Amino acid sequence: MRSSRISARRGAITRTKGLAKGLAIGVALGFGGVAAGSTALLAEDVAALPVAAVQSEMEDLGRRVAEAEAEQARYGEGLISTLLAARIETLKLTRAILENRLAAEQGGATVALRLPAAEPDEAKAEKILAEIIAQQKIVTEAEAEAAEAGGLIGAVAQSRVQTEKLLLANLRGNWMAAQYGLLLPITPPEGATASAPQTAAASSGAGGKAGETGKTGEAGPGPEWADPAHPEIDYTGSIFAQLHREGFTIHGWWGLSQERAEIDDSPKVFGINVSEYKEGFQTSTPKLYISCKEGETSVVYDADDYILSDYNVNTVPVTYRIDGQDAVQDRWSKLTSSKGGGLFGAQGQRMVRQLYEAKKLFVRLEEKNGKTHDATFHLAGGQAVFDAAAAACGFSTLDLSLADYRAIQTMLNSAGYDAGTPDGVWGAGSARAMRAWQEDTGLAPTGAPDRASLAAMGLN
Incomplete structure (x- = not known):
């Protein structure tokens, strides 16, 4: 395994910039501080996986999952709970990915997900990091807005908070994928096992x-x-x-x-x-x-x-x-x-x-x-x-003109189904008339001039 220490040949300037970058990543991703002199989070040092850094990140993800689950329990059912559930699953998947890669690195026990290694993409990780920093600011602003609101407005504000946090969790997962060279897990074929993958x-x-x-x-x-x-x-x-x-x-x-x-x-x-x-x-x-x-x-x-x-x-x-x-x-x-x-x-x-x-x-x-x-x-x-x-959704897969719609409305009116004035605009009245005709004719009541209905009307 390659050492995660900075080579002396890189010089003092490189070491300083690397440490600052590691600190920035640690703060943006919420992984806590980075010890002085450590560059465990730098892509150039992770050809061999930085075990200590990944273990720290896994612990932090576990903490975030626990916090989100506790928050979900307070809200019960509803939109906010649904958004929290999505964030929890995203965090758990990210942690499982890291756990899998770490197990492979250490030669540990087989885990449920099969995950290959890939080349880290430091340039992509830096771009995602910029998005994470911007998104963290959005989350902070949304939390402040929710804290000041109450009632229905407060509930809407809280749903926005959870939506923004879900996006932040996705960004963090993408950063780890780029930084550590992780590929997303693919569901194995039926009958295949982790120890005997199907090619x-x-x-x-x-x-x-x-x-x-x-x-x-x-x-x-x-x-x-x-x-x-x-x-x-x-x-x-x-x-x-x-x-x-x-x-x-x-x-x-x-x-x-x-x-x-x-x-x-x-x-x-x-x-x-x-x-x-x-x-x-x-x-x-x-x-x-x-x-x-x-x-x-x-x-x-x-x-x-x-x-x-x-x-x-x-x-x-x-x-x-x-x-x-x-x-x-x-x-x-x-x-x-x-x-x-x-x-x-x-x-x-x-x-x-x-x-x-x-x-x-x-x-x-x-x-x-x-x-x-x-x-x-x-x-x-x-x-x-x-x-x-x-x-x-009540629309036609045919590209109908205003003249086509007027003809259909006229036919419905003539048959005793009130589609209103034949103006070529397919509104609620036309849809209601079409639905009634479809039900009486034994067709699916879509309310739209669909292909089956127009064929039954004799229109080509």
């Missing part, structure tokens, strides 16, 4: 990508829950088994979950595209999400990697290309996790309509330093997800 080649053919052999038509029969409409996809990949265990139905490259929203029992739809998933260990797994929750549609690109962006800008630059069409440069809303971007509401619905007949979506997200995060999603099976999201 990518063994689980998905020479290509290593889940289902890659399926793209060439070599996939076998597959599990009973596999989508029979897509025999070209290899459903023996562990990601599909995991989705099945979690209650998703499988449609092509997608997993689909349909439930009811806790707040109002409205339909809640969540679809995840896993065509970018690769078996084995990897630094990130890009994913595409389509969802409808509490009446809001969203299309989200999760790069599964920290995205460096401007603090005071809520969007990130995205370039996307659908099939062979021209690439489109756009700006998507930045995710609170700082790991991707999304389109919400009417913008999300517009994107669903664009993707409905498509076979492939390329997405590139660019950081402010020019680094890009690319992903290509194969959309086979997506229409089941798009239809479910559209039905739940």
Whole structure:
């Protein structure tokens, strides 16, 4: 193991700067003080893991978990408790990652998570540290605001505090990943154990990508829950088994979950595209999400990697290309996790309509330093997800014009279902009339001029 002491050849200036940097990191991450002369937190000294520093960080994470659990017990159920639970899980996962790496370094007992080592990225760690310092200031300001407020305003302020703390916990986890060279844990394939890991080649053919052999038509029969409409996809990949265990139905490259929203029992739809998933260990797994929750549609690109962006800008630059069409440069809303971007509401619905007949979506997200995060999603099976999201959120997957809407409103009025004045604006009255007609016709009462309804009306 390499010594964590500073080499005399680095000189006094280097030693002073290194110690100051170690102190800054210790304060920002909340790990307590750094002993004089110690550079255990410097990336240049952690090719061999700094055991004492990691043990200290694990103790600090344990303390934070205990504090958050005690705070959660005071709030009982509700939004604040939910946010606290998410922060607790983030802290526990971070601690488990460090525990795993430490056990591997020391040659200790096998632990539940299998985690490989990677090269530390000191430049990335420094950038994340700047975000942590800025986020800590936001947390402090939110706590001060909550302390002065009471009643409903106080409850809202407390929810903001917990949201900001959750983001801070995620940033700290990302810093440790970059500083110590840790990769995120990947769920092992069914039947695999920590002592006998399954290789990518063994689980998905020479290509290593889940289902890659399926793209060439070599996939076998597959599990009973596999989508029979897509025999070209290899459903023996562990990601599909995991989705099945979690209650998703499988449609092509997608997993689909349909439930009811806790707040109002409205339909809640969540679809995840896993065509970018690769078996084995990897630094990130890009994913595409389509969802409808509490009446809001969203299309989200999760790069599964920290995205460096401007603090005071809520969007990130995205370039996307659908099939062979021209690439489109756009700006998507930045995710609170700082790991991707999304389109919400009417913008999300517009994107669903664009993707409905498509076979492939390329997405590139660019950081402010020019680094890009690319992903290509194969959309086979997506229409089941798009239809479910559209039905739940009450919009059509067809790109209808004002004239189209006027024609549909006129037909509803003629049939005795009051859609109001045929003005081409699809409002509450039109949706109510359509829903009544759909129920009487035996169709799903979405309230939207969906494909099935227009076909039943004789409209092409």
